[in-house]
Amino acid sequence: xxxxxxxxxxxxxxxxxxxxxxxxxxxxxxxxxxxxxxxxxxxxxxxxxxxxxxxxxxxxxxxxxxxxxxxxxxxxxxxxxxxxxxxxxxxxxxxxxxxxxxxxxxxxxxxxxxxxxxxxxxxxxxxxxxxxxxxxxxxxxxxxxxxxxxxxxxxxxxxxxxxxxxxxxxxxxxxxxxxxxxxxxxxxxxxxxxxxxxxxxxxxxxxxxxxxxxxxxxxxxxxxxxxxxxxxxxxxxxxxxxxxxxxxxxxxxxxxxxxxxxxxxxxxxxxxxxxxxxxxxxxxxxxxxxxxxxxxxxxxxxxxxxxxxxxxxxxxxxxxxxxxxxxxxxxxxxxxxxxxxxxxx
Numbered sequence: 001x002x003x004x005x006x007x008x009x010x011x012x013x014x015x016x017x018x019x020x021x022x023x024x025x026x027x028x029x030x031x032x033x034x035x036x037x038x039x040x041x042x043x044x045x046x047x048x049x050x051x052x053x054x055x056x057x058x059x060x061x062x063x064x065x066x067x068x069x070x071x072x073x074x075x076x077x078x079x080x081x082x083x084x085x086x087x088x089x090x091x092x093x094x095x096x097x098x099x100x101x102x103x104x105x106x107x108x109x110x111x112x113x114x115x116x117x118x119x120x121x122x123x124x125x126x127x128x129x130x131x132x133x134x135x136x137x138x139x140x141x142x143x144x145x146x147x148x149x150x151x152x153x154x155x156x157x158x159x160x161x162x163x164x165x166x167x168x169x170x171x172x173x174x175x176x177x178x179x180x181x182x183x184x185x186x187x188x189x190x191x192x193x194x195x196x197x198x199x200x201x202x203x204x205x206x207x208x209x210x211x212x213x214x215x216x217x218x219x220x221x222x223x224x225x226x227x228x229x230x231x232x233x234x235x236x237x238x239x240x241x242x243x244x245x246x247x248x249x250x251x252x253x254x255x256x257x258x259x260x261x262x263x264x265x266x267x268x269x270x271x272x273x274x275x276x277x278x279x280x281x282x283x284x285x286x287x288x289x290x291x292x293x294x295x296x297x298x299x300x301x302x303x304x305x306x307x308x309x310x311x312x313x314x315x316x317x318x319x320x321x322x323x324x325x326x327x328x329x330x331x332x333x334x335x336x337x338x339x340x341x342x343x344x345x
Contacts, residue, residue, distance in 0.1 A: 001265075002054040005040065006047045008192025009222070014319050014334035015212040017259045018155075018229030019222045020047035023063070023190065024268050025231050027051065029124040030062035036265035050265055060187030067178035067186075067224060070171065076113050076125065077171045081106060088167025089113060092133040092152035093160060103137045110134065128231035132156055132166065133243050151237055154245040154252065154321075155230045157211025161329035170210055173199040174224045181221075189219035196220060211333045232272050246276045249285050250321075257319040257334050258284035262312045263344075274311060279304035284316050286340065309344040316340045 006023075009016030024037045027049060036050040049059070070077050079089040082105060085096050089109055097103050117125050136151030158166040177198040178186060188194045197217035200206025208218045212226050233246040242252035249256045258281070260274055274280055282304040308316070319334040 001034075001036070001050045001052060004049040004051075004054040004056065004059050004191070006049075006190060006192065006222070008195075009047050011039070011045055011047075011261055011317055011339065012337040013213050014257060014259070014337065015209050015218065015222065015226050016047055017317070018212050018226035019190075020049065020225075020229070021232045021268075021271065022225035022228035022230075023049050023059075024271075025124055025127075026066045026225060026228055027054070027059065027062055028268060030066055032058065032062060036267060037271060038265040039261050039263075041263075045261065056187040056191060057183060059190065060183035060185075063190070063221060063225065064178055064181060064183050064186045067175045070125075071175035071179045076117065076129075077167050077175060079109070079113055081109075086168065087163070087165050088172070090129050090132070091165040091167040092135065092156055093149050093158075094135045094165060095148060095160065097135065097137075097148070106135070107137070124228075124231060128228060131230050131232070131234050133235050133237065136237075136243075138239060147242075150242040150252070152243065153230060153233065153235050154242075154248040154255075155211075155233055155257070157332040157334075159207070159325065159329055159331045161326070166210075170199075170223075170227060174208075174220055174227070177220045178224055186221045189221035190225065194219065197223075207331070211331070214333065214335075232268065232275060234276065249281065249288065249318075253330070253332060254321050254323060256284070256288070256321060259317055260308070260313045261315045261317060261339075263314055264312045266312075270311075274308075274313065277307075279307040280313075280316065283308055283340070283342070284318050305342050309342045312344075313342055314344050315342060 020037055024035050028035045032051050034051050038048045039045045040048055076090055080086045081089055087096055097106055131153055133152040135148045139147040139150040141147055156166050158170055195217050196219055197206050197208050198220050200208040202217045205215050206217050207215060208223045236244040247257055282301050286301050317337040317339055319337045322333045322335045324331045
């Protein structure tokens with residue numbers, strides 16, 4: 001096995017975890033065989049992608065090819081809400097639909113796009129779109145106002161000010177930026193050898209991380225992989241209340257995110273099963289309520305601890321979600337993570 005280490009990514013940043021997950025998903029989708037994900041040992045643990053051919057050249061080529069495919073004018077990120085509205089058709093949070101006819105047109109166009117992706121067996125694209133969610137035409141408040149954001153993933157944190165939205169403001173722009181790079185420049189960004197924030201213009205106030213890190217320059221290859229990491233966190237839509245997002249605790253626009261850190265090399269299927277487990281959620285919420293002590297063997301959280309430890313999980317990192325800016329268009333952000341050890345070692 002060859003190890004591809006995201007050397008600049010550390011565990012208390014949500015961006016690091018999401019970048020590992022997205023990179024693994026992209027690598028598998030791009031044909032890299034026997035992909036595994038892990039964390040290095042020691043005090044300064046770092047995320048690792050492993051595969052027999054996980055060389056910088058191969059990984060850079062796969063990630064750049066993936067971005068190039070999505071930057072094509074006939075790819076789904078290029079599709080717009082309507083012939084007169086250029087916002088991304090597959091964005092989960094929009095504020096441009098005012099009429100019943102507009103909603104029906106949006107749904108028909110979305111269904112057509114999904115049908116084409118299904119015919120093409122574009123499974124990773126479909127997994128991301130499903131995980132992002134969709135504008136909720138079915139949710140209203142007591143005043144009869146539509147709650148369009150209630151069908152979206154909590155991990156989709158693109159601020160919606162000045163007409164911004166997830167696909168048009170992030171996916172399209174990042175895909176174009178990576179297409180303009182060489183394969184080596186893509187792998188250098190992932191490995192931490194360089195930081196090039198093309199879409200954020202390398203500004204200290206850059207929001208390229210899209211809520212997964214504090215403002216500042218983020219390499220666009222790392223950000224691209226992090227956004228595709230959302231594909232590993234499915235949601236459950238509800239007729240009453242906001243959609244439930246895997247890896248999220250608390251109210252719809254606040255609360256916490258949580259992810260595991262483990263020993264050993266996992267396949268992405270195992271990662272998804274652990275991330276989506278009730279045991280991980282119970283452990284992550286341990287000290288957020290007044291339930292019994294974690295050491296009590298009859299306590300569900302004690303059972304969750306044992307379940308996680310038996311699967312190699314050394315710790316869970318929990319990220320409080322901060323809200324900044326205006327109430328009408330707030331910016332949400334995963335703050336510095338707190339490491340909760342399982343006591344496995």
